[in-house]
Amino acid sequence: MRDFARSDDASVQAQLDRLARLSVPDGRLGLETIRVLLERLGNPHRRLPPVFHVAGTNGKGSTCAFLRAMLEAEGYKVHVTTSPHLVRYNERIRVAGELITDARLADLLADVLDAGEDLNPSFFEVTIAAAFTEFARVPADACVVEVGLGGRFDATNVLEPDVLAACGIAALGIDHERFLLAPEHGAPEVPLARIAFEKAGIAKQGCALVTLDYPQPAQREIEAGAARTGARLAMRGRNWSINARTNGLHYADRHGELSLPLPTLPGPHQPENAGLAIAMLRHQDLVKVTREAFVAGIRQASWPARLQRLAPGRLTGDREVWLDGGHNPSAGDTLGRHFAGQRLHLIVGMLDAKDPAAIVKPLSGAIASITVVPVSGHDWHGPDAFGAGVPLAEDVPSALLTLPDDGLPVLIAGSLYLAGEVLRLNGELPD
Numbered sequence: 001m002r003d004f005a006r007s008d009d010a011s012v013q014a015q016l017d018r019l020a021r022l023s024v025p026d027g028r029l030g031l032e033t034i035r036v037l038l039e040r041l042g043n044p045h046r047r048l049p050p051v052f053h054v055a056g057t058n059g060k061g062s063t064c065a066f067l068r069a070m071l072e073a074e075g076y077k078v079h080v081t082t083s084p085h086l087v088r089y090n091e092r093i094r095v096a097g098e099l100i101t102d103a104r105l106a107d108l109l110a111d112v113l114d115a116g117e118d119l120n121p122s123f124f125e126v127t128i129a130a131a132f133t134e135f136a137r138v139p140a141d142a143c144v145v146e147v148g149l150g151g152r153f154d155a156t157n158v159l160e161p162d163v164l165a166a167c168g169i170a171a172l173g174i175d176h177e178r179f180l181l182a183p184e185h186g187a188p189e190v191p192l193a194r195i196a197f198e199k200a201g202i203a204k205q206g207c208a209l210v211t212l213d214y215p216q217p218a219q220r221e222i223e224a225g226a227a228r229t230g231a232r233l234a235m236r237g238r239n240w241s242i243n244a245r246t247n248g249l250h251y252a253d254r255h256g257e258l259s260l261p262l263p264t265l266p267g268p269h270q271p272e273n274a275g276l277a278i279a280m281l282r283h284q285d286l287v288k289v290t291r292e293a294f295v296a297g298i299r300q301a302s303w304p305a306r307l308q309r310l311a312p313g314r315l316t317g318d319r320e321v322w323l324d325g326g327h328n329p330s331a332g333d334t335l336g337r338h339f340a341g342q343r344l345h346l347i348v349g350m351l352d353a354k355d356p357a358a359i360v361k362p363l364s365g366a367i368a369s370i371t372v373v374p375v376s377g378h379d380w381h382g383p384d385a386f387g388a389g390v391p392l393a394e395d396v397p398s399a400l401l402t403l404p405d406d407g408l409p410v411l412i413a414g415s416l417y418l419a420g421e422v423l424r425l426n427g428e429l430p431d
Contacts, residue, residue, distance in 0.1 A: 152201025200225025242275025
């Protein structure tokens with residue numbers, strides 16, 4: 001399976017076509033290729049403004065969104081790289097607050113692809129090399145960098161202590177089992193502990209490693225990772241706390257207490273993601289952020305396709321339609337909590353490498369109907385995977401037309417690739 005990438009700009013599409021032809025030898029792990037590529041590009045990763053580096057199975061994207069919003073509310077220019085993109089590849093590289101332009105993206109990708117032509121880099125390695133190259137070229141006050149997959153061997157993990165403000169680890173769960181749970185000598189065998197082992201690989205000497213609280217096997221791996229590297233561990237429940245109350249959030253750490261508003265991002269998990277972002281900012285000394293910026297950032301943060309209520313548009317009309325790209329058990333649990341006590345129609349498209357039960361089981365008490373749709377360009381689960389008699393629709397617009405006009409909300413879920421297509425169809429392009 002490959003990341004899709006398309007552009008209406010011919011010069012960008014020519015480079016995206018080159019990017020799409022890249023392949024990674026099966027089983028290749030390590031940072032050697034990305035290091036060589038970056039060296040050929042002048043080691044831009046060593047010339048970045050202070051970096052906030054975020055790993056996690058779920059919630060790392062939302063944490064990055066809160067970090068960006070809080071830093072920008074303070075008046076800073078912020079570079080951001082996140083993945084995957086939803087509609088346009090440009091979403092992966094935000095330069096000093098603005099998505100990279102098509103004209104600059106075409107030249108940048110050409111430079112990076114030319115530099116690594118004999119290295120056989122991956123799609124993600126080229127993307128990260130391009131992002132770091134641009135971030136080193138354009139002045140800014142801070143960087144927010146989301147880990148792509150895992151942590152220890154992720155291409156972003158070339159970041160060195162000299163440029164790091166803080167590292168963070170969001171919620172942990174089981175995902176990408178083929179890559180992160182493969183047998184390896186010396187690695188823990190308990191699945192969640194192994195995931196924690198991989199995520200803790202972003203820890204760096206002398207840098208704050210800010211985390212949530214986890215079950216004991218995972219917590220021990222986080223502690224061990226911090227001890228091995230000499231990172232300064234700041235764990236929720238020990239070094240900082242966040243509690244959601246009916247009238248707002250209560251945050252506390254060694255610097256004192258903060259009374260803050262509830263996040264506008266929907267979902268019962270967002271207070272802890274906001275808390276993680278705040279804790280990362282308060283456990284470093286390179287970038288000053290005030291309470292006023294925390295308040296504004298909590299209110300202004302946006303993260304499309306994660307429990308997003310779609311606006312009235314070409315696809316939705318006036319119907320209440322929710323969109324979520326989640327595809328693992330942690331994401332399913334979040335959906336189950338958010339829609340508890342409600343009834344809804346589920347339109348679902350999932351890659352065949354994912355478990356349908358991860359989404360359907362937590363929502364079982366809420367589902368009035370299920371309709372399956374394809375995930376274009378990928379291998380996907382057919383309707384039999386979701387139960388006997390579940391119908392298949394040609395696409396999301398067709399699925400919506402088959403639903404009764406009964407006033408129940410609709411949830412479209414199961415894949416970020418599907419979510420990107422839904423946003424495009426509804427005219428809601430991430431900016």
